[in-house]
Structure formats: structure tokens, C-alpha cells
Amino acid sequence: MLSLATILGERVQYDVPMSEHTTLGIGGPSRAMVRATTPEELVELLRVAIAGDIPYIVIGGGSNLLVADRGVDRLVIKNDATGITAAGDTAVVRSGTRLQDLVDYSLAHGWQGLQRLTGIPGTVGGAVYGNAGAYGQVISDWLEEVVCFDGRQVVSLGKGESRFAYRHSTFKENGFIILELRFRLQAADPAALTGESQGILAQRLVKYPVGLRCPGSFFKNVLASTVNPESLQLIPAERVVYGKIPAGYLLETVGARGQTLGDIHISPSNANLFINGGQGRAEHLWQLAGQFAGRVRDKYGIRLTPEVQFVNLPPLPL
Ligand SMILES: Cc1cc2nc3c(=O)[nH]c(=O)nc-3n(C[C@H](O)[C@H](O)[C@H](O)COP(=O)(O)OP(=O)(O)OC[C@H]3O[C@@H](n4cnc5c(N)ncnc54)[C@H](O)[C@@H]3O)c2cc1C
Structure with a gap:
């Protein structure tokens, strides 16, 4: 990252907690972070990163991210190019x-x-x-x-x-x-x-009171057309909404509602809503999500896909 400091000078911040840049309020430090305030600046930063062989990630509002507790070993480019x-x-x-x-x-x-x-x-x-x-x-x-x-x-x-x-x-x-x-x-x-x-x-x-620390729905709903007929038979027809089986319904039927690990809580009213109580860790969210997605796989033969983007975390073992 030395070259970044040389090229970008004071624009770069180091060890910025990603928990301050995600709506979940989870994530360890980013090795370096820089803001782009115009599309031209964004391109310039990307060119610098690519030329210097520096791995990077571009983030926006951080409202769909699960960032590892150990942080991000990449240059985080925060997109503030508005207008x-x-x-x-x-x-x-x-x-x-x-x-x-x-x-x-x-x-x-x-x-x-x-x-x-x-x-x-x-x-x-x-x-x-x-x-x-x-x-x-x-x-x-x-x-x-x-x-x-x-x-x-x-x-x-x-x-x-x-x-x-x-x-x-x-x-x-x-x-x-x-x-x-x-x-x-x-x-x-x-x-x-x-x-x-x-x-x-x-x-x-x-559904989402102001200040709720979450990333929105955790898993994608499941397109009924992609599910095999035997699995579909296990799901009441009225649960299929606009051709999709809500992930929340599947998780609810395997007991996910209201479950907790550490300070991560699955909402008692929506099994697809994972909430950070304030001290939550990515590790616990990852485990809890994996545990209940595993139960959905075992019961229905359906593999849930996270809607949330993982940063510096392995995929769920499904
Ligand atoms: C309370 C709450 C409610 C939500 N409700 C909904 C909902 O109803 N419907 C819905 O669809 N989503 C919902 N979400 C999820 C989230 O808000 C959306 O996915 C949102 O569009 C993500 O935008 P972001 O800027 O925060 O992206 P980030 O979380 O910052 O990034 C998400 C992904 O996009 C990539 N990315 C960001 N900007 C760029 C770019 N300029 N170029 C290329 N890649 C980029 C990132 O690298 C990352 O992989 C909700 C989230 C919360 C917290």
C-alpha cells in the first residue's frame, strides 16, 4: 500500500472500521480506504489500483454487505460520486x-x-x-x-x-x-x-424500524420454476408468491425465527431478517445463516442463495 500513499497522499485513510460503513454495523478494519467524489475520480482510482496490482472493492452505502470481523485486506473505494x-x-x-x-x-x-x-x-x-x-x-x-x-x-x-x-x-x-x-x-x-x-x-x-442494524433480506427468495417437483410438493401453493417461495417461509419452517447466536438475532417476525444487536460478529451471522440454510437444504432439497454480498468470508457450506 506504500505506492497508494505516495500517489494519493492524504486522501487515503488506514484501518477504517468497516462496521462504520455497513448498515449491519459489522466488519473489521479496511487496510486502506479512499473516497471518489466524481465518476472521473472513481476511474482514476481504479486505474491506480489496477496499475499497482492492488486488490480493491468499490462500495456504495454498505447496505448489502457482510464484512469479515478481520476486515478487508483490500483498498476500499467508497463511491461518493453523486448528482x-x-x-x-x-x-x-x-x-x-x-x-x-x-x-x-x-x-x-x-x-x-x-x-x-x-x-x-x-x-x-x-x-x-x-x-x-x-x-x-x-x-x-x-x-x-x-x-x-x-x-x-x-x-x-x-x-x-x-x-x-x-x-x-x-x-x-x-x-x-x-x-x-x-x-x-x-x-x-x-x-x-x-x-x-x-x-x-x-x-x-x-418492517425495518429506523436504525435497525441489518442488511435487508439475507437470502434471496427461491424461484419456484427452479425447484424440483418433489420439493415443490412440500410447499403449500398459497406460499408461492409471484412465482417465488419466500426464503423467510422456508427458514421459518425449520425453526429459524427468534434464534440467536452471540449478539446476532433472527427476527421473531421474519426468519430472513438477521439483526446485529450492537456487538454482533460476522462469524456468528455466517454460522447462524449456514445452520438454518443447511436445515432448509435437508428438509426441502433447496439451496438458499445469500442476497447479501460477503466480503473476505467464504461462501456458506451448502
Ligand atoms: C433496511 C434495509 C432494507 C432493504 N430493502 C431492500 C429491498 O426492499 N429490496 C432490495 O433489493 N434490497 C434491499 N436492501 C438491500 C440493499 O439496500 C440494496 O441491495 C442496495 O441496492 C445496495 O446498495 P449499496 O450502495 O448499499 O451497495 P453496497 O452494499 O455498498 O454494495 C453491494 C454490492 O454492490 C457492489 N457495488 C456497489 N456499488 C457499485 C458500483 N458503483 N459498481 C459496481 N459494483 C458496485 C459492491 O461491490 C457490493 O458487491 C435493504 C437493505 C436494508 C439495510
Whole structure:
């Protein structure tokens, strides 16, 4: 990391606790951390890291991360490149913009298409990476273009090339770093949009009270079409919602609700919600998640996939 200090000087911070940069409030120190405040700066930092053979990770709001207790032996590049510009029905958004700021912007302009994503923490870049969604909407619905850095140059991908699927995009596979997004949105009644958004926010606040230390849903729901018929027979039809079996239902049926390990607690009302009581450790969350996902595998033959991204931790032994 010496070369980083030489190149970036005071911009680099050392031994920053990742627990301060994740909504779970878990994670040991990052060896070095630097902030990018524009897409150009982000590219510059990536070029420095790549040229110096320095492993790195780009993070946004840290709302979908489980970082190891021993920390991150990589350069953490925190994406603070924010800003939205609009022309006609098109909005160009820098990837470090808070998703909520984009939702609020779309509501203020009377654009429909993002109003149901209200309340999802994190950045727009993080949301596109995982194709975040809620209440029947996903971030990619009205997305037209993703400008990203492929490790050598800045390239532009269309929606088709970005291969969006349920909580998936090509960025999970190719490691391209998302810089800027172009959305095309449709006009609708601003009052109706705001009402819809406020209604959803009220529901979300019950599910996720302000200050709850968690990463949202831990496991992805399971696409019923991917489950073999014998396993599907074990699941009541009414539990399959929009073609998906909620991971929370599967975990609940193997006794996960309300379970605790160390200071990690599975919510008594939602078995797919793992909460840090304040002193929680990644090690305990990993064990608890693995234990109940193992029981789901044994009972149903279904292997749950974490929605949360692991940093410096092995995959769950499933
Ligand atoms: C209370 C709560 C509720 C939530 N509810 C929902 C929900 O309803 N629906 C939903 O889908 N999610 C939900 N989440 C999960 C999370 O908010 C989303 O996944 C969010 O989009 C992550 O964005 P982030 O900026 O925080 O990403 P981070 O957590 O910082 O990073 C997540 C991953 O994205 C990568 N990444 C981040 N930025 C970039 C970039 N610019 N280019 C390339 N890769 C990048 C990181 O390397 C990492 O692998 C919830 C989380 C919490 C805490």
C-alpha cells in the first residue's frame, strides 16, 4: 500500500472500521480506504489500483454487505460520486447517488417507475449491481444505459447487455464498475405517485424500524420454476408468491425465527431478517445463516442463495 500513499497522499485513510460503513454495523478494519467524489475520480482510482496490482472493492452505502470481523485486506473505494441531471423524460444519475434521492427526484418531477423503491437504502450503483427491487418494481425497469469501467476503459452497456434478472446483473459476474446510469421515465399524476410512495414507506418502517442494524433480506427468495417437483410438493401453493417461495417461509419452517447466536438475532417476525444487536460478529451471522440454510437444504432439497454480498468470508457450506 506504500505506492497508494505516495500517489494519493492524504486522501487515503488506514484501518477504517468497516462496521462504520455497513448498515449491519459489522466488519473489521479496511487496510486502506479512499473516497471518489466524481465518476472521473472513481476511474482514476481504479486505474491506480489496477496499475499497482492492488486488490480493491468499490462500495456504495454498505447496505448489502457482510464484512469479515478481520476486515478487508483490500483498498476500499467508497463511491461518493453523486448528482442527477434531467433533460425531457431522461435522467442521468451518478452511481454514488442515494437511491432515495433518485426516488424523491422522480416524485418531484412527476415520473412514475421508481416510486415503489422508496425506503431502500444504499446507492443507485449498488441497486443496479444487485437489480434491487420492492413491491413489484425493480431498478432496471426504466433503465436504458449503464456507463461503466471495464478495467481498461469506460464503456456503455444497454439494458439487454446488463443481463438483469431477479437480484442479478452482469456486474455481479464481470466486475465492471458502474459509473453513471441513464433512465427514461414516464409522466404520471405526482399526487398519486407520492401517495403510493408514502404508503409503501409506512409499511417499510414497520418492517425495518429506523436504525435497525441489518442488511435487508439475507437470502434471496427461491424461484419456484427452479425447484424440483418433489420439493415443490412440500410447499403449500398459497406460499408461492409471484412465482417465488419466500426464503423467510422456508427458514421459518425449520425453526429459524427468534434464534440467536452471540449478539446476532433472527427476527421473531421474519426468519430472513438477521439483526446485529450492537456487538454482533460476522462469524456468528455466517454460522447462524449456514445452520438454518443447511436445515432448509435437508428438509426441502433447496439451496438458499445469500442476497447479501460477503466480503473476505467464504461462501456458506451448502
Ligand atoms: C433496511 C434495509 C432494507 C432493504 N430493502 C431492500 C429491498 O426492499 N429490496 C432490495 O433489493 N434490497 C434491499 N436492501 C438491500 C440493499 O439496500 C440494496 O441491495 C442496495 O441496492 C445496495 O446498495 P449499496 O450502495 O448499499 O451497495 P453496497 O452494499 O455498498 O454494495 C453491494 C454490492 O454492490 C457492489 N457495488 C456497489 N456499488 C457499485 C458500483 N458503483 N459498481 C459496481 N459494483 C458496485 C459492491 O461491490 C457490493 O458487491 C435493504 C437493505 C436494508 C439495510
